[in-house]
Amino acid sequence: MFEQLGKRAVVLCTHPFEVTANNIAATMGLPGYPFVMVEHPIGSRTLAEIKERAEDAYQQALPILLD
Amino acid sequence: MNTTAHRHEVPDDPLGAIDYCFDQGWTDGLPVVPPEAGRVAAMLAFEGRPPETVIAEHPATGLRLTVESLAANAVMAGCKPEYLPVLVAAFEAMNEPDFNFHGSCASTGGSAPLLIVSGPAVEELGLNSGVNLFGPGNRANATIGRAVRLALLNVFKMIPGISDKSTQGHPGKFSFCIGERADRSPWPRLCEALDYPEGVSSVTVYAGAGFVNLENHGANTPEMLCDSFADGMANYGCISKGETVLVVSPEHAKIIGDAGWSREQTQAYLFERARRTVGQLQAIGKYHQREHERGQKLGADDAEHIHRGLTPDDILIVVGGGDAGGHSAFIPSWSRTRGSLRQSKPIGVCLDC
């Protein structure tokens, strides 16, 4: 995990993978690690739709980086 | 005996112990044989190393599989003690980084590790390599494959919906283990092709997606037959840069063998024909420019065509199944790129030691 090297990480994760992400974090000793949840799916979306998700991700990332 | 696993004291009631295993969440949905200490010890007698020896480690979570945990899961699956070395070799193979067992077990792709056993172990352990190859009815096939799944569930916590995100999964996730049918194969056995010493058996593990039946009862030349195989390998739903496993039925193998085609020649023919045009893949939204560029760079693809896999060696051909029937099987790779590559290990011996 990147944060072991002393730098914060913003990990984007689509909703169906939320449980998986939380489980991996808990197994590694980081229960409650904050993930940025974005709407699923990404692969088949238009650029405009991805920009919306990026805005959403940005808003969620601010407290993850600063708090 | 030096053990590390936690022990559970339960009443001397086998049926109650089966319920206890359900209550602990240790099963694949079917009843298991309770991992009673004596049975686990008998299983461990077939492995020379101490019970706490680590065979495989999960690259992301650090969870570890010991010989003892594997033996406990093997007992639960219904394995005979002598099957344990196959399981040890299988997990050693899956522990190779290029197999990427976390990804192949966690992915939406829903693959299962397909075990192909080759060599004298097939007969010695009573593994089925013949009729109803992938189906039920044989203890070794059913329980060895099941033990792999139970260890993935119990030790590596590949829990459906949590860490296993298979969109649909497939029946091979209960058990997916076959023997190579050497007596009807026109080619050297897999263990021989892998250059293992005489008498050493092997297990090859491959992250396999769902099963594609390749039916052809009318072909009477290798070209006719392999053209139909290649079409299955390149079908829109399956084509990718991943590997291929082709389990050729004895009837089909005879047609190819009687024409004198070697395994390599068959691989080359299939590789050449299992392809799609750029336009076809663009039309269905499955064209990936970077993969195509890589294919071209490696000489696998030309400007117009995208082949399944990167080289003819990506196609593993093995004979298996009953005497009658024009049914072979194509097992697509889980990985759409090179995310998991098949791995082989010798069974019950350490060739590097």
Next chain:
Amino acid sequence: MQLIDPTGTSSERRLARAAPLDKLDGAVIGLLNNNKVNADVLLRETAALFEARHGCSVIEMRHKMNASAPAPSDKIEDLAAHADFLITAMGD
């Protein structure tokens, strides 16, 4: 009767979080792409908002060759050495 627990030993990993950033202004962003379709676009678009709003800069995107395996440690170390924070993605 005595049953051997089949779940094995638990993970010994106990990771800790990094310290938060003092400020975002002028921070250098590392991007690690998991190579799922469009993940690179989402990462770039998210980073672009930090560039526009906080004067951040972005170093060249690194790619995981395999979405489903952990990134090689040299790539991670390289990113940590050159960036103030990382944006990455998991899942489809």
